[in-house]
Amino acid sequence: MTDAASDTRIAYNLTLSCADQPGIVHAVSGALVQAGCNIVDSQQYGSPASGRFFMRVAVASDRPRTELEGRLAPVAESYGMEWSLDPEGARMRTLVMASKSGHCLNDLLFRQRSGTLPIEIPAIVSNHTELAGLAEFYGIPFHHIPVTPETKARAEQDLLDLVAEHDVELVVLARYMQVLSNDLCRKLEGKAINIHHSFLPSFKGARPYHQAHDRGVKLIGATAHYVTADLDEGPIIEQEVIRVDHSRSARQLVTMGEAVEARTLAQAVQWHAEHRVLLDGHRTVIFN
Amino acid sequence: MTDAASDTRIAYNLTLSCADQPGIVHAVSGALVQAGCNIVDSQQYGSPASGRFFMRVAVASDRPRTELEGRLAPVAESYGMEWSLDPEGARMRTLVMASKSGHCLNDLLFRQRSGTLPIEIPAIVSNHTELAGLAEFYGIPFHHIPVTPETKARAEQDLLDLVAEHDVELVVLARYMQVLSNDLCRKLEGKAINIHHSFLPSFKGARPYHQAHDRGVKLIGATAHYVTADLDEGPIIEQEVIRVDHSRSARQLVTMGEAVEARTLAQAVQWHAEHRVLLDGHRTVIFN
Amino acid sequence: MTDAASDTRIAYNLTLSCADQPGIVHAVSGALVQAGCNIVDSQQYGSPASGRFFMRVAVASDRPRTELEGRLAPVAESYGMEWSLDPEGARMRTLVMASKSGHCLNDLLFRQRSGTLPIEIPAIVSNHTELAGLAEFYGIPFHHIPVTPETKARAEQDLLDLVAEHDVELVVLARYMQVLSNDLCRKLEGKAINIHHSFLPSFKGARPYHQAHDRGVKLIGATAHYVTADLDEGPIIEQEVIRVDHSRSARQLVTMGEAVEARTLAQAVQWHAEHRVLLDGHRTVIFN
Amino acid sequence: MTDAASDTRIAYNLTLSCADQPGIVHAVSGALVQAGCNIVDSQQYGSPASGRFFMRVAVASDRPRTELEGRLAPVAESYGMEWSLDPEGARMRTLVMASKSGHCLNDLLFRQRSGTLPIEIPAIVSNHTELAGLAEFYGIPFHHIPVTPETKARAEQDLLDLVAEHDVELVVLARYMQVLSNDLCRKLEGKAINIHHSFLPSFKGARPYHQAHDRGVKLIGATAHYVTADLDEGPIIEQEVIRVDHSRSARQLVTMGEAVEARTLAQAVQWHAEHRVLLDGHRTVIFN
Structure with a gap:
């Protein structure tokens, strides 16, 4: 849900990559739902040449950043992800x-x-x-x-x-x-x-x-x-x-x-x- | 997982749109996991002007099409989606x-x-x-x-x-x-x-x-x-x-x-x- | 002749337009030859819609500007030209x-x-x-x-x-x-x-x-x-x-x-x- | 002069190149005037690297082609030109x-x-x-x-x-x-x-x-x-x-x-x- 009016929400960009395998998007989106996030924009790509999977998700949430990280960390761990969570617009x-x-x-x-x-x-x-x-x-x-x-x-x-x-x-x-x-x-x-x-x-x-x-x-x-x-x-x-x-x-x-x-x-x-x-x-x- | 070698797999393009709200990607990706699908490529977009959410997912699966439809239909129903599941490359x-x-x-x-x-x-x-x-x-x-x-x-x-x-x-x-x-x-x-x-x-x-x-x-x-x-x-x-x-x-x-x-x-x-x-x-x- | 080595030469851009008629290029190039000019680059265009003729000539000369103007003025007069002679590179x-x-x-x-x-x-x-x-x-x-x-x-x-x-x-x-x-x-x-x-x-x-x-x-x-x-x-x-x-x-x-x-x-x-x-x-x- | 209405006129493209030197355009345009040609469109370029001069002229004339060639040949000869005179639109x-x-x-x-x-x-x-x-x-x-x-x-x-x-x-x-x-x-x-x-x-x-x-x-x-x-x-x-x-x-x-x-x-x-x-x-x- 994209609601420009909800001022208390903070937007983040989550980027990640890992070896391609089934269930990645479901696991990540599950963690995001649990952390109260709405997906504003997202792209995924599986590279046939390298066998790597890449994902970027722009989300909005009113929970603290630590909660997002807490939800995402176990998923990232289990899939061996390189990942980064960055506040939208941070310079x-x-x-x-x-x-x-x-x-x-x-x-x-x-x-x-x-x-x-x-x-x-x-x-x-x-x-x-x-x-x-x-x-x-x-x-x-x-x-x-x-x-x-x-x-x-x-x-x-x-x-x-x-x-x-x-x-x-x-x-x-x-x-x-x-x-x-x-x-x-x-x-x-x-x-x-x-x-x-x-x-x-x-x-x-x-x-x-x-x-x-x-x-x-x-x-x-x-x-x-x-x-x-x-x-x-x-x-x-x-x-x-x-x-x-x-x-x-x-x-x-x-x-x-x-x-x-x-x-x-x-x-x-x-x-x-x-x-x-x-x-x-x-x-x-x-x-x- | 993108595996050009797995000949028995059939690829589909799922496209959908609905009123934007939390949990859409998780629900859809859940149905896809249950139907044995791997996401090859995907994009999502929430339109601020219209409040609509749009999604396209290219997936590969070795299950019958009816199973995919059976998994997706209840999700589509509950979110009021317009959706379409099309075999990749169909003319x-x-x-x-x-x-x-x-x-x-x-x-x-x-x-x-x-x-x-x-x-x-x-x-x-x-x-x-x-x-x-x-x-x-x-x-x-x-x-x-x-x-x-x-x-x-x-x-x-x-x-x-x-x-x-x-x-x-x-x-x-x-x-x-x-x-x-x-x-x-x-x-x-x-x-x-x-x-x-x-x-x-x-x-x-x-x-x-x-x-x-x-x-x-x-x-x-x-x-x-x-x-x-x-x-x-x-x-x-x-x-x-x-x-x-x-x-x-x-x-x-x-x-x-x-x-x-x-x-x-x-x-x-x-x-x-x-x-x-x-x-x-x-x-x-x-x-x- | 374009000779970057001849330092004493000054380059000019001549631009002109007039009602289209035979002989314009010959008359202009004749005046330029008489004024000791070499043409470095030139374009001409006759507009079918308006019946106007347009010309731009980049020339190099070692004669004083007044001599160029003196040679060009009668030609411009006889053809009713709007024209301008500008030193190359002038700001x-x-x-x-x-x-x-x-x-x-x-x-x-x-x-x-x-x-x-x-x-x-x-x-x-x-x-x-x-x-x-x-x-x-x-x-x-x-x-x-x-x-x-x-x-x-x-x-x-x-x-x-x-x-x-x-x-x-x-x-x-x-x-x-x-x-x-x-x-x-x-x-x-x-x-x-x-x-x-x-x-x-x-x-x-x-x-x-x-x-x-x-x-x-x-x-x-x-x-x-x-x-x-x-x-x-x-x-x-x-x-x-x-x-x-x-x-x-x-x-x-x-x-x-x-x-x-x-x-x-x-x-x-x-x-x-x-x-x-x-x-x-x-x-x-x-x-x- | 570009006059789409004068049906009896035939259009030609003259292209030529030769060693760069003063007077080329004047000589060529002179021959064209004598052959009753009007210049419709033209471009010239002197290449600093090679010292060659290049010219393309689109002309219209109601005289026979042989007359154009007769006027241009001596000019081309004296400047050592490679040249070609081609009817506009010829396939x-x-x-x-x-x-x-x-x-x-x-x-x-x-x-x-x-x-x-x-x-x-x-x-x-x-x-x-x-x-x-x-x-x-x-x-x-x-x-x-x-x-x-x-x-x-x-x-x-x-x-x-x-x-x-x-x-x-x-x-x-x-x-x-x-x-x-x-x-x-x-x-x-x-x-x-x-x-x-x-x-x-x-x-x-x-x-x-x-x-x-x-x-x-x-x-x-x-x-x-x-x-x-x-x-x-x-x-x-x-x-x-x-x-x-x-x-x-x-x-x-x-x-x-x-x-x-x-x-x-x-x-x-x-x-x-x-x-x-x-x-x-x-x-x-x-x-x-």
Whole structure:
């Protein structure tokens, strides 16, 4: 029952995955009924390739959160579920990393302030200083952490310290032009999102717009994906393309692509922050 | 559990809607567990505007269909559900109506034969004869039912006779250029789909591409919708657009639009035939 | 000849329109040859509906601008041309008007600063004060000009004073929520661009997203058009759409639409500032 | 001057390319004026990368074609142009090759017959027999030319014989599942178009939809390109994509992709047949 008038109700998003088997939905919905929950919206998916079952349920309840957890825990236990129960609309603590280009950072900051992106940003990290003013305008602490071959290990530790200090749930690489170490990739696995400025797997690596221009493609794009140690190979969350023609220079493709990068990244961050993205091996299940 | 190897299992799509209230998913999933079903894929949605709850579940079971129905019937009864249980992949009996333009008909016939559109077509009806050869090529009986002001009532009765004779579940108006009577619209309510050659609600009525050309729009489109007595106002199932520019004549818009009409209609028919479209008043819920 | 190395050359965009007749391209290209110009890129179009001929030529020359003008003027005179010769890359002086919502303004400001939008903004005008901080961050004077029925005439005169004072070439209504008087519309004819938050001509007037939600459309959009006294009927410059589904509330459509509005407006402003938009009655010819 | 009423006028498309230098447009437009031509529509482009200049002009004239050619020939000579003068609307003689899948062939045949694709098809060649009935329905001779390692050379010679016999101007590989020999590729250079069932350069080679499914991309596409000896590397004419999600199997991607392949190929064939595609090295210039 969806009743916008019942103010005392709190909404939660329950997400879970486990090995596929009969009875999962019935067991989960049973626990939710016992906890006084109404299902507002739900999606389930069984992956034939991996044999995993995925579920997202938006519920409303007037009981305390501990009661929901108490009802769900035994079910989760018996099915060996990975699960998460998150208050609807809670802002995910997100650290944003950037270098010199501000188009993605600007977009995230504007959407976050205007309330259309459910994140809060306790820190911005950059290996350059160009974007300090933008951070300051939005009132967010700006951390300049330069990276050289000599200081890279130290720089990554500084980042991890910030992640710990601010209880960061998500790290967004908003055109951060440094490759993370394998070790850092592993530590951030499943909670770091990168924007690649091409339609992956086309044009991996450096200068993708120049590669695209040289190949004469008619569409260019951007790909938001989870960061993994395998560069440009992480699970894809979102992709978008725009049409280009022969008259555009590689430099113009860069400019046109910036707008696509910004909105592709923002979309991926939004879905992640709304707990709509679940990992199925190196693929993503997106309940949107 | 999704197990492509278990050949003895039969898959079903269960769709239902009812007044929203707590416990629906639990009750339905309980009946499914009792009937030995596994949920392969499911979506639920509670409509705040109408207070209705909608659900589609794809299940697999090795029990007889009667057992599923026997388990589901009491649940459906107690919640006052409209519901339907359909074997996965069953071809919906579809009558197609057209006039002189064959682009939509040709597309439906090709997709039907190649197996990408789960319909079978026992009859094609036209108020002209131009498309008889196309029907013949696909081996489908072609019924020429001309329509004049004097014969309209009779022509509509002939159509209804064909619907009854062939147990037709869906009527598709594939650029059929006659307005149906209010009475016929009501008789076919929820089981007749029309393609309108504009991006509704823009350019209702006649010659929409000429209207679009005159207005100088930069995108043209097509709209597939259920037929209602209120012309061009039926619930929208699918819409698509393509980009045009100043250099296109109204006549070129007509040609460019044909491709959009064909694929928009085919998509709507596919979703309907797969039991993915549910009616929420004058809006559609589409679980795709 | 396009030779990026010849630094002494200056590039110009020549745009013109006149009654269609034989010999126009030959006459214009003759004047350009005499003025030592090379054509880099050009498009021509003869409009069957209006009988007008439109032309845009990007040229490079090492002669003084006065020589080009001297060669072109007699040709323009003899054909009765409306014409304009503009240095490539010159920033168009643009006054931006907004109310409380900043998404379009923010996008224009960021693109302008990063150099992807060839405009300079000498003044921002708003009937509210919410966006003063954003203007300040970008270092642009913010003029708060409240509008009430009593002060409307005075407010419009203040705007015209700013336009005159800053030699403004383009006024952009970036979600400015006031209807301009007929008189002001006429004074700004062809040099004021508005963003309407629907896919015109669908959902004219107020609250278009709520209209769209109620109608159950599957695509929502935005339309950038020149301002005319006939509200929402001005010549369309650009339109874009995005896909939505049944689960989105009217309020979510508003949020999703903001991103489309911002990029549709930015695209229209860019084309206008690059002298790519010519008026053919109430339609636009866009050489992009 | 565009005057639809002057029936005695014949329209031509002039396309040309040459090394970029001053005066080209003036010289060409001069010859056109002398030949009594009016320019209806034109585009020019100078490629910075290659230093080539490209031009397409649609003209109308009431003089004999020989007079136009007589005026243009000396200009073309002096600038070293590759050029072509083609009557507007002339149908290009096109041989279509296919294997077992008929979606692309069906689309080309329907569009050709309905007059929206300016080609005529004197022959259909297939290494299988499944599509013979479709060819017969459209009244086009069907040539079954099986290909085995032993017969490949002979099969290619049979094809070339058909090309010669029917004065074929364009060969379309409409999901023809054989790799052409390098020698044949060279003989058909610039006049053979292939449809690749992925968004190149992603997923070159075999089973691209399975590759795409495994990689978890969110958009799949198709690429129409000129055939070259370098497999899947020919100049790209057109690309399109559609959105997919996690729930689609590789097999469903195949089905969804068919519609995209068909329309991408039809678009490329249309532009080629309308003389809108010019080659700039391994890139295409498209005046559309």
